[in-house]
Amino acid sequence: MSHRMPKSERSLRQRAEKRARLTAHAGLATWGERLVPLGQFRSATAAAGRTLDSAAQEATRRDFLSHQPDPTTVEGPYSRIAVFGGVYNNHPALAALLDEVTSRSADAIYCLGDLGGFGPHPNKVRPLLEEGAVRVIQGNYEESLAANHQDCNCGYTDPRDNHFADVSYRYTAENTSLGFKRWMGTLPRRRRVLVGNRELLLVHGSPRRINEFLFASTTPVPFLEMLLDQEKADALCCTHTGLEWHRPLPSGRDAINVGVIGRPANDGRPVVRYCWLEEARGKLAVELVELAYDHRLLAQEMRREELPNEFIETILDGWWTTCLEILPARERARSRH
Amino acid sequence: MSSVSPTADQEAQSPRVELRHLDTLWFQVGGTLCNLACTHCFVSCSPTNHTHEMMRLEEVLTFLDEAASLGVKEYYFTGGEPFLNPEMEAILEHTLAYGPATVLTNGLLLDRTRSRRLAGIAEAADYSLDVRVSIDGYSAESNDPIRGSGTFDRILSGVANLTAAGLNPVLTVTEVHDENSSAYGKERFFSVLRRLGIDKPRLKILPLFPIGAEAERGTAYESWQRLRSSDAPADGWDHLQCSTSRMVTDQGVWVCPILVNEPSGKMGATLADTLRPFPLAHAACWTCHVYGVSCRT
Ligand code: SF4
Numbered sequence: 001m002s003h004r005m006p007k008s009e010r011s012l013r014q015r016a017e018k019r020a021r022l023t024a025h026a027g028l029a030t031w032g033e034r035l036v037p038l039g040q041f042r043s044a045t046a047a048a049g050r051t052l053d054s055a056a057q058e059a060t061r062r063d064f065l066s067h068q069p070d071p072t073t074v075e076g077p078y079s080r081i082a083v084f085g086g087v088y089n090n091h092p093a094l095a096a097l098l099d100e101v102t103s104r105s106a107d108a109i110y111c112l113g114d115l116g117g118f119g120p121h122p123n124k125v126r127p128l129l130e131e132g133a134v135r136v137i138q139g140n141y142e143e144s145l146a147a148n149h150q151d152c153n154c155g156y157t158d159p160r161d162n163h164f165a166d167v168s169y170r171y172t173a174e175n176t177s178l179g180f181k182r183w184m185g186t187l188p189r190r191r192r193v194l195v196g197n198r199e200l201l202l203v204h205g206s207p208r209r210i211n212e213f214l215f216a217s218t219t220p221v222p223f224l225e226m227l228l229d230q231e232k233a234d235a236l237c238c239t240h241t242g243l244e245w246h247r248p249l250p251s252g253r254d255a256i257n258v259g260v261i262g263r264p265a266n267d268g269r270p271v272v273r274y275c276w277l278e279e280a281r282g283k284l285a286v287e288l289v290e291l292a293y294d295h296r297l298l299a300q301e302m303r304r305e306e307l308p309n310e311f312i313e314t315i316l317d318g319w320w321t322t323c324l325e326i327l328p329a330r331e332r333a334r335s336r337h
Numbered sequence: 338m339s340s341v342s343p344t345a346d347q348e349a350q351s352p353r354v355e356l357r358h359l360d361t362l363w364f365q366v367g368g369t370l371c372n373l374a375c376t377h378c379f380v381s382c383s384p385t386n387h388t389h390e391m392m393r394l395e396e397v398l399t400f401l402d403e404a405a406s407l408g409v410k411e412y413y414f415t416g417g418e419p420f421l422n423p424e425m426e427a428i429l430e431h432t433l434a435y436g437p438a439t440v441l442t443n444g445l446l447l448d449r450t451r452s453r454r455l456a457g458i459a460e461a462a463d464y465s466l467d468v469r470v471s472i473d474g475y476s477a478e479s480n481d482p483i484r485g486s487g488t489f490d491r492i493l494s495g496v497a498n499l500t501a502a503g504l505n506p507v508l509t510v511t512e513v514h515d516e517n518s519s520a521y522g523k524e525r526f527f528s529v530l531r532r533l534g535i536d537k538p539r540l541k542i543l544p545l546f547p548i549g550a551e552a553e554r555g556t557a558y559e560s561w562q563r564l565r566s567s568d569a570p571a572d573g574w575d576h577l578q579c580s581t582s583r584m585v586t587d588q589g590v591w592v593c594p595i596l597v598n599e600p601s602g603k604m605g606a607t608l609a610d611t612l613r614p615f616p617l618a619h620a621a622c623w624t625c626h627v628y629g630v631s632c633r634t
C-alpha cells in the first residue's frame with residue numbers, strides 16, 4: 001500500500017539529483033530561466049549596452065554629477081557658532097547646552113532637527129529653543145509629527161526594536177502640542193551659514209535625504225567631496241545617526257556629523273555632544289564638545305512618565321539598548337549591546 | 338506562465354527608472370561559480386556555471402577609480418561564492434581604502450585562518466567591512482534541502498569562526514519558508530545566533546526572486562506581473578535599487594545584481610556608459626517594486 005521508495009533508493013536518487021544540479025551548467029549559461037550554449041549568452045552580452053569613447057564618458061560623468069544651484073539664503077558671516085542635533089526631548093541637556101554656548105559667546109546657535117522621541121515632556125523643548133534664539137532645521141521626527149503620521153516607520157528586522165521605536169514615537173506624538181507640531185511643519189530643510197569666509201551647509205541626514213545615515217565608517221571621502229562639489233559648500237554639518245565625527249577632506253573642506261544632545265554616543269559615558277565652529281585664520285576650526293548635564297534628573301522624569309527602562313538605562317550608563325540595527329559593523333562592534 | 342525575458346515591445350512600453358546617483362556599486366567577484374547549487378539561487382550559480390567568470394583584482398581596481406570619481410558611497414561583493422576567488426582578500430583590502438565594503442558569502446569557506454585574516458583587514462581599514470552570511474532556515478531540516486546536506490552546520494561554523502575572530506556577521510535569510518520572516522521565525526534565528534555565543538545578533542530577511550534556479554522550481558512569474566507606467570508611485574521609482582546602484586561582472590556593467598543573467602540587463606563596459614535610465618521591462622522588476630527589494634544590508 002505504500003508508494004514510498006526504500007530509503008537507500010531515495011538517497012541514491014537524491015545524490016543523483018544533487019550531482020545533476022552541480023554539473024547542470026557545463027558548457028551552458030543561464031539566460032533568464034533557460035539554459036543556452038555559453039557562446040550564445042556571451043555574444044548577446046557582448047552586443048548589449050552602449051560603449052562611449054573616452055571624451056563622451058568624461059562629458060557623461062560631468063553631466064551626471066551636475067547639480068541645480070541652491071537658492072537658500074546664506075546667513076552670517078559669524079566668527080563662532082554652535083551646532084547640535086537630536087534633542088530627543090532632553091530638555092535638561094538643551095538647557096545646559098544653551099548656558100554653555102552663551103557663556104562662550106556664540107554668534108548664532110543652530111539645531112539640526114529631531115527634537116522629539118526617547119525622552120520626557122516634549123513641550124518643554126520649545127520655550128528653551130525660543131529663549132536661546134535657536135535656528136532649527138526640520139528632522140525626520142518633525143516631518144512625521146507635522147504630517148501626523150501614526151508611527152515612525154522605522155521598519156526594523158527585530159520586532160523588539162520596532163516595539164521601542166513605536167513606544168518612543170507614540171509618547172512624543174501624544175504629548176506634543178498641536179501648535180508645536182504645526183511649527184515643526186514650517187521648519188526649513190536646510191540652512192547655509194558663513195563662518196568667517198567658509199560657507200557651511202546644514203542639513204539633518206544628508207543634503208539629499210532627510211533620513212540618510214552618514215556614519216563615520218560608511219561615509220567615504222570621495223562621496224563627501226562629491227556632495228560638497230555639488231552643493232558648492234566648504235563644509236557639511238549633519239546629524240541623524242546619533243554618533244559624532246569630523247573628517248577633514250583632502251580638498252581642505254570639512255564634513256562633520258555634530259552628534260546629538262539627546263542621548264549619549266553609545267560609549268559607556270553619560271555625556272552628550274555638540275559642535276563648536278570658529279573662524280581661525282581663514283580656516284574652519286572644528287571642535288566636537290562633550291557636554292555634561294543633569295542626566296539623573298532626566299532619568300527621574302523618564303521614570304515618572306513610565307518611559308521604558310531600556311531608555312533610562314541608556315541615559316544613565318551611556319550605552320544604547322535598542323534599535324542598534326542601524327549601526328554599521330564597525331560602530332556595532334564598539335557597542336555593548 | 339510567461340518567459341522572464343522581455344520582448345522589444347515590452348522594453349519600449351516600459352516605464353524607465355532614472356539613476357539618481359551611483360551610491361552602491363556591486364561586483365560579481367565570484368562570477369556565477371559557487372561551491373553550492375542552491376535550489377532558489379536567483380543567478381543559478383553552481384560549480385560548473387561559467388556564465389560570468391571570477392573578476393581579477395586589476396579589473397576591480399579600474400572600476401574603483403572610476404567609482405571614486407563618481408562619488409560612490411559603498412561597495413558590495415557577491416558571486417557565486419566570493420571566497421572561491423583567490424584574490425578576494427586583496428580585493429577587500431584595496432576596496433576598503435575607497436569606501437565601506439560588504440561581502441555576501443555562503444560561509445562555507447570561512448575557516449579560522451581566513452576569518453582571522455578578514456578581521457585583520459577590517460581592523461586596519463579606514464571604513465567598515467561587513468560580512469553577510471546566507472542561511473535559509475533556523476534548523477538543518479529547513480536549511481539543508483535548499484542549500485545542500487550538511488550545510489547548516491558548516492554555515493554556522495563559518496559564523497562562529499568570524500565571531501571568534503572578532504567580526505560580527507549579518508545572517509541573511511531568504512523568505513524561502515514563509516515563517517522565516519514571521520516574528521516567530523526571526524526569534525528562532527536570533528536564538529540560533531545567541532546559542533553560538535553571539536551577544537549582538539544581526540539579521541536581514543530578503544524576499545525570493547522567481548528567476549534562475551527558482552523559476553525551475555515552479556514559482557516563475559505570471560504574465561500580469563510586469564510594471565506599467567501607471568504603477569509608478571507618486572515619488573517615482575526611487576525605491577528601486579536600480580535608481581542608486583549598478584553591478585559589475587567580468588563581462589561589463591549591469592543595471593542591478595538581479596538581472597545579470599539577462600543580456601538586456603547589461604548597460605555598458607564602464608560606469609560612465611551606464612549613467613542613464615533603464616526600462617523596467619523585466620518580470621523581476623515587478624518583484625522589486627511590490628516587495629520593496631533591496632539586496633543591501
Ligand atoms: S544562493 Fe548563494 S550559495 Fe547558493 S548557489 Fe547561489 S550563490 Fe551559491
Ligand code: SF4
Pocket residue numbers: 577578579580592593594595596615617619621622623625626
Ligand atoms: S530587477 Fe529590480 S533592481 Fe533590477 S532593474 Fe528591475 S526593478 Fe531595477
